[in-house]
Amino acid sequence: MNKRILIIGGVAGGASCAARLRRLCEHCEIVIFEMGSYVSFANCGLPYFIGDVIVDEQKLLVATPELFEKRFNIRVCTDSEVLAIDRTNKSIEVCDLKTGRKRNESYDALVLSTGSEAVWPDIDGIDLPGIYVLRTIPDSRKIRGNLANMKSAVVLGAGFLGLELAENLKKRALKVTVLQSTDQVMPALDKEMARFVAQYLQKNDIDLQLNCQVNRFELNQDQTLTVHRQDGESIISDAVMVSVGVKPRTQLARQAGLAIGDLGGIRVDETMQTSDSHIWAVGDVVEVRNVITGEWQLLPLAGPANRQGRLAAAAILSNGDQQEIPSTYRGVQGTSVCGLFDLTIASTGVNEKTLQKINYENYEKVYLHPGNHVGYYPGAKPIHMKLLYDTSNGKILGAQALGESGVARRVDVISAFIQMGGSVYDLEEAELCYAPQFGATKDPVNLAGMIAANQLRGMHPLAKWEELLETHVQVTEDKDEAAQLLAFILDDPFTQAQLVDVRTEAEFLQKHIPNAINIPLDNLRDRLNELSREREIWVVCGVGQRAYNATRILQQNGFRVRNLSGGMQTYETYNGDSEQ
Template identity: 60%
Template sequence: MNRDSRRILIIGGVAAGATCAARLRRLCERCTIVIFDRGPYVSFANCGLPYHVGNIIVSEEKLLVATPQLFKDRFNIEVHTETEVVRVDRDKKEIELRDIRTNETRRESYDGLVLSTGANAVRPQIPGINLPGIFVLRTIPDSRKIRSAVGNASLAAIVGGGFIGLEMAENLTRRGLSVTIIQRSDQILSSLDPEMAFFVEKHLQANGVTLRLGTGVESFHLDGRLSVKTTSGDTIDTDMVILAMGVQPESSLARNAGLSLGDHGGIRVDDRMQTSDPYIWAVGDVAEVKDVVAGGWHLASLAGPANRQGRIAAAAILDKIIAKTRNETRAVRFRGVQGTAVCSAFGLTVAITGASEKTLKRSGIKNYEKIYLHPGSHASYFPDAKPIHIKLLFDTDTGRVLGAQAIGESGVARRIDIISMVIQMGGTVYDLEESELCYAPQFGAAKDPVNLAGMIAANHLRGDLPLAKWEELKDTQAQIVDVRSKAEYERGHIPGAKNIPLEGLRDRIGDLSKGKEIWLVCGVGQRAYYATRILLQNGFSVKDLSGGMQTYNTLKPKLNLKTS
């Protein structure tokens, strides 16, 4: 075959780089495509690594998505593993390489260059952090080291309570270890709002995981046994430590080449993944991306966006360097990310899309409202329905959906995926209430949790459901009325709340004063809504405490609310 003289070099494989190479080959059969990776594997499922440690994925080979030989045979793409790119010479359009096995160096020229160098696990300068028995989990060799250590361990400390921290807690527990999570902030899963993280914290504790929140690591020590000294002054003995403190972009090549970087240390790119150099693109964890909901730039270590970026960069390279045809059908652009993510731990699924309330506040966005609901995963009359705890955030001017968080044992990812697409399409809570979703009793309800979230939010925007703010509960002068049954009320209620069961509300309406605002609460919000409609139409000033006592019980420890 006659080869095109144009050479596209890709530094780094895994998700973004490997996807870019394969897509580029599908678009251009004649150009030369070469991948360089300093690791021993070009494309592997790093999201599966915790489950390899936990022996759910037993065979290491199952983690290999594609081998160098497959790239050669199927795509005619050269792959050089254990080859480190040490320098990018933009003037000469060359890269300098070092063969890690032989230490030999050489140079390769390029017409187009893609940086897919990924990110490194954060390893702060903490005394003792390089002691034996302290691990990170980013690669297959990392998982080998951890699997080897697990066999001789009974205690594990995980520093960091993010998605990887939770997945490792589950898998190490499965292997028989007692696990402690050390988290500097006062909640796990910083992408969640605190009251939603509370559900996960309780679930972890119920499954034997010890949580040390609001404390960091001061130092590590090895004196017969490994130990962790916390900033609170405590010492935690352990047999192994997993550092799950996040990642930082591996952007040193770009920095040394003089490419523009963002505030978070990632490579700044445009919507076609082009860097400040017209012949260099950046994809995956090393690139900074735009937040499409809250605005601004940030890092997003997510496999889905990384794969999309690889495809977009391939099309951009074709348009600029190879075909130069301005094919508008291939002029795809990266819209940014909304942070859609999911993880599970001990049978509990946690999913999020769009902005959290914390993010909205940090971004200075004030015209939003939130609702809570706790519907079942499917029709209540069908066996094994499980509650889903949902928080929905929306714009109070337009009804545009801004974000959602959901936690539960069943049906969680499906609901967040639906809301994610509504956000992507610029949809509103009115779209959620009108969403036509598949229904059978074992899968959902005629009013799906997504529909219910939209209905509650839309009811608020229409004025049918005024909302009280839980944060103001401590200081409010409003009369709190609990419309649950007497037995429910006596099992626990908001201090000072007056119990008027919904079924008797119309008969006791004279017990309430129209001169004082009334805040209504029930179990999960449904009966309080019914009571709201009764009282509003009888001339009372009424607000609803969204999510009822289910939400109250999660907010108590986070907002220092009273208990009764």
């Protein structure tokens, strides 16, 4: 069938849809309409173009209109804004932005890949000169062109893009301040894991200010900007980068009367079809199902957009003269990665905040801090990991990891297991590559599975750090006060908590949890008489391994015992005192 297929928007979703349409059907007419001047470019590379990591702007162009024409026989109309959709007559109204001329284009099938747009906060002075947003190549060109006049910059927002901008501005020798309205960076992470990132930012001379609300921008006579905070403090800067989030660009869909979800994205089915049987939608503009929770969510990432574009192409042609091709979208699990100086931050699945929000009761978490490869091989770096799993069946729910090496590989492995419905028992038995410079005979992925599986078998009962530090003690900025409160709680027989630190005496003296007693693991069997059999024992060590061995000794000697997962490394993140 010689269908006429129009695609509104290029970049990831629209461009991949167009290319696959052509691979599936040589006889269809395919036209892409792009409001900007670039049909397919690397959004994710824009911060690095500003940071001079990517020097040649042409490297950001994934595909040009000429390539689409010559290789795929696809016509691309850039600088062409689609003004309206006429569903009754199956046509769109297009305006050529260079000439101002308008025309109508008919379609048999229409694909919306209109993407997302930056959220501009409602702050007085937000439209002043010197305030920038980064979404397109012209945006990056504008920022890069003004860098010579900047010595300082304020980044509004500490999500992925905001922190990547902060890093690259710092590389261009600017003094950088990051302002975040909430109490943590990177909302995709749980708070205790995000503290590692905050510490790393400060280590790299980024001024990070959390719980910071901005209520006004002011342009000064010397063309600098004053950023006024709600607490009365202010910051003077040469520029402000707004990166507080994005929202789906749904104006066309709303004009056409398509169904819009509660989160503001276009509602689509498993074939990416909208409420109109002739219109599909892909990418940042749609709402998608989370494969773990089943909840609708927005996920503005290039990987899912590409897959959605491919599936939409197959769905559009599934009733044509092509062989039937599977064209259903399984949903998303939010796998993502971010580089920040030498740190890699990655996650997959759901975080604990999400599980708590949807009242998911049957879950547990473990923390571990293994090396990226064996310790005897030079250059080993720690990976800080958190694994979430269902206690009823061991199914993996999510993972978060940070470190300077080997992080993305481990999260990718766990992501694949989640996609296949895997459990912590599968992680425990996973056969992964090993050589001294790449990993260990027990890879961090295996270790995460072993720790979780042992907990489910009853061999590794876990105590929760929240019970130690948050449920009973509100940790404040006053560390002395927090320590006194903690000591009181641990000394209260009602809590039945006897805290035992099984590290060496030297490690214990260097730093320990208040009111803990020190019985090194190697001496534990000889000192069992020092422990109470009436009170439950909570065991802690450096990263969790020695505490697990202590747990097994104590369990088999009749003690009630639980392990504080991840040891002192995790304690420091909960206590806001983590170090790289």
